[in-house]
Ligand code: AMP
């Protein structure tokens with residue numbers, strides 16, 4: 001048996017970051033920036049008002065209350081060159097360019113809101129409620145560095161510096177193929193001996209949460225030739241393939257039967273529970289990485305968290321390593337098999353305690369759905385007393 005760490009190291013050694021490509025901003029959410037982005041202009045580009053109010057000379061309102069004539073109205077977007085002379089005010093809106101001569105904005109709340117003349121109740125210092133040009137970004141400043149994951153705020157700053165297209169590493173496209181003669185599509189009736197197929201739904205969802213685009217390729221019966229046909233068809237659109245089922249020690253193991261002869265996919269027993277049988281390698285002329293995960297629902301999901309998720313991060317150009325853990329204190333004793341790292345389904349609470357759920361079978365989907373964490377018990381530990389601090393993977 002090989003260790004979880006060896007298996008992951010092998011995967012991260014094999015998987016490559018996806019090549020950068022230029023895309024429209026609309027499609028950039030969840031991609032990773034592959035260039036350094038700087039601003040061609042200062043932001044804000046011009047001095048403007050931070051509030052709705054009146055542009056004045058601060059010295060004219062120093063003795064407030066005062067009343068000043070209102071000589072013009074400046075809306076946001078008004079590009080006229082305007083000048084405020086001594087003893088006058090202009091009504092100004094948030095984001096409108098400051099007129100020359102004025103050095104303070106009196107918020108409308110401090111006035112009577114007049115349009116011909118305005119009564120100002122309080123003085124304001126020079127610079128009050130004014131946004132200076134370049135106070136967010138100076139021209140030429142780097143606003144995002146290469147390798148940044150693009151979220152909503154990063155998209156906003158890209159648009160804010162005028163970018164329409166951007167060079168990114170795309171979201172990996174991940175195709176999920178389920179194998180099993182016993183599998184029926186949810187929504188169709190179950191024949192004797194059948195169960196509803198669930199792994200592809202879990203895995204596609206997990207792919208999306210990990211920043212990839214997941215596609216269900218449907219169900220393949222336990223037949224190596226049909227599996228290879230489906231794999232061939234799917235390779236056209238995949239950056240990664242995940243299969244579930246068909247990798248154990250029994251008969252009718254189509255994934256193992258089909259991929260073993262290629263010589264580019266290895267099948268190992270990994271010292272973990274659940275999820276011992278694991279296949280990983282590359283397929284097709286483009287050497288597409290393939291994860292052949294075990295079929296038990298809990299096993300395939302845990303395998304995804306431990307092996308596929310870090311690989312997807314590497315493909316996205318993000319820092320990739322073992323799935324992060326937090327520490328928590330057990331509220332009941334735990335047991336774990338010798339020589340295997342176990343991942344017990346558990347409920348982690350905000351106070352930092354963690355309790356295993358009662359059913360730990362690798363087929364127990366509902367127990368998995370009631371958990372929000374995995375307790376990691378090291379290979380050499382078989383008994384964990386209550387009150388022990390353990391590593392936990394939040395789900
Ligand atoms: P296998 O790895 O193909 O031997 O499957 C192990 C167990 O997982 C069997 O009980 C299968 O019925 C079950 N299983 C396999 N694939 C799926 C799937 N896609 N959805 C739900 N259960 C599955």
Ligand code: MG
Pocket residue numbers: 179180181222245246295
């Ligand atoms: Mg099977």
